[in-house]
Amino acid sequence: MMLSRTALNLYWIGRYMERAEFTARLLEATIRLSALTRAADPSADQSIWQSALAVVGETEAFEATQQSCTPVAVNRFLALADANPNSIRSCVRGARDNARAVRNAITREAWEAINRAWMGLNMLATPRASQATMNFLETLTADTRGFEGALARMLRSEAYWFIRLGSVIERGDNTARLLDVKYFLLLPHGQQVGGPLDRDQWTTILQTVSARNAYRLLYRDMLKPWLIADLLILRKEMPRSLAACASETVTLLNDLASNSGRQGEADRLARRRLTQFDTNDIERIFQSGLHEFLRRFIAENVALDQAIAQQFRFG
């Protein structure tokens, strides 16, 4: 038994912390890609930053600020802008506000990790050079790892499951958006080897979901776009893959159901989504359209989020 509002707060701690971390990784990878590209192909640099905005769905929000799409401007918008409700700083503030409201439901360690991340961000001024940004991103990802560590030591009970549920719903959404923005880079054009820019782009994708090592361990092969797609869509061993998120969602909902003794629409949707992954392979996904597949995943994830809100009376 838990207050519905508490469950909602916990769920959003999970979502916000995950979103903050994903945005941090995206920014890190984008700065790297931009550094590799800028000298060789200055015109490509702008599109790299535009693509970063597209991944987090902030293209229009950024345009509304009427700034030109320079690395510094996008960097600031994604990292620290208070006007952007999904900037890293806004996300950490959101996580902290939710955590403050439910201080009771989380451990001291978990609270301190979130609070530490917030205090670090709160002190930062804008704008910042790339090197300074890299330093702050490193600190932030260390703090989010600290949060995950604290989370791992929490009692396995509703509080833990709701935070995790928020994380995996957010994580699935993030990975799907990342792949969807870059999907044209992943399409198999015969067996041709990509140029240097392609390789840098593929590396960026893997880096954003911390999967560079995982790729080498699983495939023992040079970077091939369809294998990257396979890794991030279908491999359950890869925690940020869509299949892993789909599978963990089912597990967490089962945990919650075993506690409350009832299941609902969210459980049904989550199980149905998981079956699609169990009976699919990457060739079939390419044949029926990668872009369509990813769009459908994003839509289903939104429906699942709504079903969760209804089932646990978040409203």
Added chain:
Amino acid sequence: MGEPGNEARAGFEPLADWLTQTPPSELHRRQRSAETAFRNLGITFSVYGDDEAAERIIPFDIIPRIFTGGEWARLSEGLEQRVRAINAFIGDVYGSRHILNDGVVPADIVLANNQYSTVMAGFEPPHGIYAHICGIDLVRTGPDSFFVLEDNARTPSGVSYMLENREAMLRLCPELFELLPVRPVDTYPDLLRSTLFSVTPYSHDDPMGVLLTPGHFNSAFYEHSFLADNMGIELVEGSDLEVDDDIVWMRTTTGRRRVDVIYRRIDDAYLDPLMFDPTSLLGVPGLMAAYLKGNVTLVNAPGTGIADDKAIYSYMPEIVRYYSGEEPKLPNVETYRCREPDALGYVLDHLPELVVKLVDGSGGYGMLVGPTAPKKEIERFRAALKAQPHRYIAQPTLALSTVPTLVAGDVAPRHVDFRPFVLSGADGISIVPGGLTRVALRRGSLVVNSSQGGGTKDSFILADRSETTPPPLFGRSPSPPSGGEE
């Protein structure tokens, strides 16, 4: 404790030695470490309208204030007597009104008081307890002279500082606890919990208690969440509760659950928009109807403000005498009621020595501090007093005690007050040996409020030496002799 250079009072020598032996730089280091820990934990209070530093920590002073076992024994007897009288008085003025009919307290200052809650008239809460939690503010002017400065019978706050300051002291100055027999305070949440559950409206196996907070933007939110956490009860906001057929329910992930007792940390005026302030979004519509039906207990009861009003305060000695039949063990600060001609005459003759207060004023407004006031101001008050004497009380300026406090680079005397917390439940009164010591960090200042540069300290209540068990000589008991004993 007196001025620096004075001999330490008996029983306090270990603290004096500790202060001599620990360099100020080390004290500062520990104090900073405590404040960092408070900030990490989020033990902050919000300052309204102050956007940048919306959350601040209250300065913490690492030198504890000490009470001997004997001092505490006398204080707690006085506190218990006073709080019993407060509850008897509240019950009486909302019930048969004996004290008013007997002319001990003038009826008009009670019944016409804006703290008098007419909806409570004729209603008796479970076990006749209204002020389950009281915070009594005490000041000291001499070795054995403690005075009550103010009674807080509505929703007194600050107890989380008593508990967190102690945790900080245990971590940062463990050696002090070897030098001094300090009585523990950490039983407070358990006592509060038993107090709450002792006053549920009816008994059943699994009563549900909640702490009702205005929300996480409230300045005391940390305390609300800390107490709910340590009592193991839900922390709820008004929107988490609903009233249906005069029963209070809590919205949960698996449906609704009935609520039996509410420790509310929101003011009377915001409790129920149907009964009080209709614009309030903090409360729960229908809550008062459920309460008056006897379906839920509110802690503290609505209407307890009648007992901590300034005009009533001046009658506390009479109130204590009336209900206990004894002399008050804890005196009030001497108070002249200007509504009485003799008192008015005295006050007018001694204005430059007195503090004059409006009975319904607070926060230092409408106040004359005679010794520091310009002549014009005194004459203005003289005219006001003559025109409307019933609106004023006057008190002598007190020579408040000081205690050693860590200030820039050194240890210096600073003024303090002390708020112990008194719990009244179905099984009687309990007082944890401790409280909140507030300290005025500015030299010479008497203002201890956190909004005006005040800080807090831990308050050590010492066990009488006879109360402490000597430490065992061996880590564990020796093995029983063969053959054993019964």
